[in-house]
Amino acid sequence: MNRQAVDAFASGLDSEVRQAIEAGTARVIENRSHTLAEDYSDLDGLRQLAGQVRQHALDHLDRYLPQAERRLRDNGVQVHYAPSADRALEIITGLVRASGTRVVTKSKSMASEELDLARRLADIGVEALETDLGEFVIQLDDDHPSHIVAPIIHKTRRNVADSFAKHGLGDFDDDPEVITRRARRFMRDKFLAAGVTITGANFISAESGRVAIVTNEGNARFGLAGADIHIALAGIEKVIARDRDLPLLLSLLVRSATGQRISSYVELVSGPRSASQPSGPREMHVVFLDSNRSRIVGGQTREILRCIRCGACMNTCPVYRQSSGHAYRGVYPGPVGTVLGPLLKGEDGFGELADLARASTLCGACGDVCPVNIPLPDLIARVRARSHREGTVSGDAGIPSMGGYSLIARHPGLWRLAMRFGRVLNWLPLRQLPLGVSRAWFTSRTLPRWRGGYFRRWLRSRKEGQDA
Numbered sequence: 001m002n003r004q005a006v007d008a009f010a011s012g013l014d015s016e017v018r019q020a021i022e023a024g025t026a027r028v029i030e031n032r033s034h035t036l037a038e039d040y041s042d043l044d045g046l047r048q049l050a051g052q053v054r055q056h057a058l059d060h061l062d063r064y065l066p067q068a069e070r071r072l073r074d075n076g077v078q079v080h081y082a083p084s085a086d087r088a089l090e091i092i093t094g095l096v097r098a099s100g101t102r103v104v105t106k107s108k109s110m111a112s113e114e115l116d117l118a119r120r121l122a123d124i125g126v127e128a129l130e131t132d133l134g135e136f137v138i139q140l141d142d143d144h145p146s147h148i149v150a151p152i153i154h155k156t157r158r159n160v161a162d163s164f165a166k167h168g169l170g171d172f173d174d175d176p177e178v179i180t181r182r183a184r185r186f187m188r189d190k191f192l193a194a195g196v197t198i199t200g201a202n203f204i205s206a207e208s209g210r211v212a213i214v215t216n217e218g219n220a221r222f223g224l225a226g227a228d229i230h231i232a233l234a235g236i237e238k239v240i241a242r243d244r245d246l247p248l249l250l251s252l253l254v255r256s257a258t259g260q261r262i263s264s265y266v267e268l269v270s271g272p273r274s275a276s277q278p279s280g281p282r283e284m285h286v287v288f289l290d291s292n293r294s295r296i297v298g299g300q301t302r303e304i305l306r307c308i309r310c311g312a313c314m315n316t317c318p319v320y321r322q323s324s325g326h327a328y329r330g331v332y333p334g335p336v337g338t339v340l341g342p343l344l345k346g347e348d349g350f351g352e353l354a355d356l357a358r359a360s361t362l363c364g365a366c367g368d369v370c371p372v373n374i375p376l377p378d379l380i381a382r383v384r385a386r387s388h389r390e391g392t393v394s395g396d397a398g399i400p401s402m403g404g405y406s407l408i409a410r411h412p413g414l415w416r417l418a419m420r421f422g423r424v425l426n427w428l429p430l431r432q433l434p435l436g437v438s439r440a441w442f443t444s445r446t447l448p449r450w451r452g453g454y455f456r457r458w459l460r461s462r463k464e465g466q467d468a
Helices: 007-011 015-039 043-059 061-074 087-101 112-117 117-123 133-140 157-166 176-193 219-226 245-258 293-296 302-306 312-316 319-325 332-342 346-358 365-369 378-390 403-409 414-424 437-443 455-468
Strands: 078-082 103-106 128-132 196-199 204-205 211-213 230-234 265-269 284-291
Touching: 007 319, 007 346, 015 133, 015 245, 015 312, 015 319, 043 061, 043 302, 061 078, 061 112, 061 204, 061 284, 078 245, 087 112, 087 196, 087 230, 087 284, 087 346, 103 176, 103 204, 103 219, 112 230, 128 133, 133 176, 157 293, 157 332, 176 219, 176 403, 176 437, 196 219, 204 245, 211 219, 211 230, 211 378, 219 265, 230 245, 230 302, 293 302, 293 332, 312 319, 312 332, 312 365, 332 346, 332 365, 332 378, 403 414, 414 455
Parallel strands: 078 284, 103 128, 103 196, 196 230, 230 284
Antiparallel strands: 204 211, 211 265
8 A cells, every 4th residue: 555645646646547537436426316316306315314324323332232133142143253364364364264165255345455365364374365357356456445435436447458368268358248257257266166155234123133245246246146155244334233224225335336226135144044944054143343443432433334336436436536545555546445445444543544534625425416415524634633633643744733723814904914815825926935744745736827816895895786
């Protein structure tokens, strides 16, 4: 992962990558807006309800998490708690070793990205194949996902065809149908050879113990059909109170993520196969990952754990669209990663990603599109405030102090004077002035032409005209 600040990374981003991201996000935004507007007359009311549903489960996680464990065990599932990413890796690698398999199939899972699970399994001699097409390309290229939903949003189909040709999956051909057919042909034997399949979990119902898994390619279903052991890795925040909450959350998740009304495949997995079922895993394990989540639940930014991983905040964020997900350095990019990334690092690691909160315009677009009504701009501001209090922000160079603005804004006379002479900024060579950190700030930014200073004059003349 790069160690540059987001703006520095964005300044060197290849134009082809930026165009791919802008085209991909614009398409999803358009589809999402059309589908939601067509299907719901009171979208904001629905978003508020979904936010309340998610927040209720988080606020009562001490009740619903043990309840989910009981229901899962009743269904024949073996439940494991992992307080840290290292412990989760120990549990999963132990289960894979015990199975004796040399091939594992993996469905898309952001929690597994937190563990860097595929690489860690490779370290113990196990081939862990990413079966989501985008994740498969990422794995071939030894790359990192650039988006929660669309991991190769930063790549073109020509890039994918190049990767397939380089790794012996066929001569160069950038026809999407050909690419898909080649991936399917390669993966089919792996699905049949794998003894273990690993998935994430979009939601886990405390009421029934059902695990909801959403995919658009059917790869999770293929994995479940062929493997003897199913391991579902889920953050503790994925627990919801009731089955009846699922339709609401799923409908908003899919529409916000891809603009579809329903994803191609929604699996509701209750446990391992029963005696009457001809196929399916004979064992099922659920690994609940904490990794600082319980600390977040009790903190001032707890609402971030409502996130249902739809990616809508990234698609609408002007900073993300200009910089790509790789600029955010952590597993979660965009506005959600700006908040969640440093928090998941814990107390000791918060400062590693705290500077991401400065890579935001606080325009509010991310909060407006969030299907579970997360107040993302407020949370980003809280992360900024905490980083300022703790002095953990690295890369502050180039950010001018707000002390001067504060002084002017608190004194009406100074404010009027500043407005009167502000137009001087149109002629000052700001990038050449010896302004310390401000000079570095202006080097990478262009101010619009000054057009202020006339409001009071206009208002005074208008009032005089009315009095006359």
